[in-house]
Amino acid sequence: MSAEIPLYLKRFMEQRSDLLVSQNTEPSEGDTTTLFDTTYGLRVTKTEQDGGIWFNFSLVPSPASINSHPEGKDDFYDINPMWDTPYLTEGSGNPWGMSSAEINRRFPNIADDFDDWRLSRENAMGMQMWDPDPEVVDRAVEDDVGEMVWKIEGFLMACWMALQPDVLGVGYKTVSEIYLLRKDDNDMDLEFQELINSEIEPWEALSAWVEY
Structure with missing residues (x-):
């Protein structure tokens, strides 16, 4: 079967x-x-x-699938959905997020999709301080399926980043889990299987986690 x-x-x-x-x-x-x-x-x-x-x-x-950094340097990146940042930081442990302009310069292939992905979460949580973008507000995460769909979308962009020739790896974080993606470890399937079989993390937990 x-x-x-x-x-x-x-x-x-x-x-x-x-x-x-x-x-x-x-x-x-x-x-x-x-x-x-x-x-x-x-x-x-x-x-x-x-x-x-x-x-x-x-x-x-x-x-078109490969975008080398203009600086030509290797680095590690964290995707960490924290309120009031672009969710992407350069260098493990760096508390400062990359700006939208920096993301567009280094990873233009995913820049627009990444920004929409970020806004869809903030729209869903009612945490935007400005008027919601009407083009992404209908993608607001409102249920368990939507939550996992959102997490899968982020995981796939993290994989694309991790596979770039001058990226050492990407840490993709959810409320309670960290998925470490490195092209040389050949374990992206294991990380993905863990993600799609994980329990749904409630909005309340995420909301508390991102507050300062």
């Missing part, structure tokens, strides 16, 4: 189809097939084995 794509990943593919191309939800029957490519250059493949599905993350083989 063919294994089913995990529920939350299937919901992500349905709700965020605008970010995906070449979707394939058919059983792979042991062969590795492309599940989807993202519009910013991440490829997710699936392999069915021993009744389960394994996922692999790679860059779409295109120059």
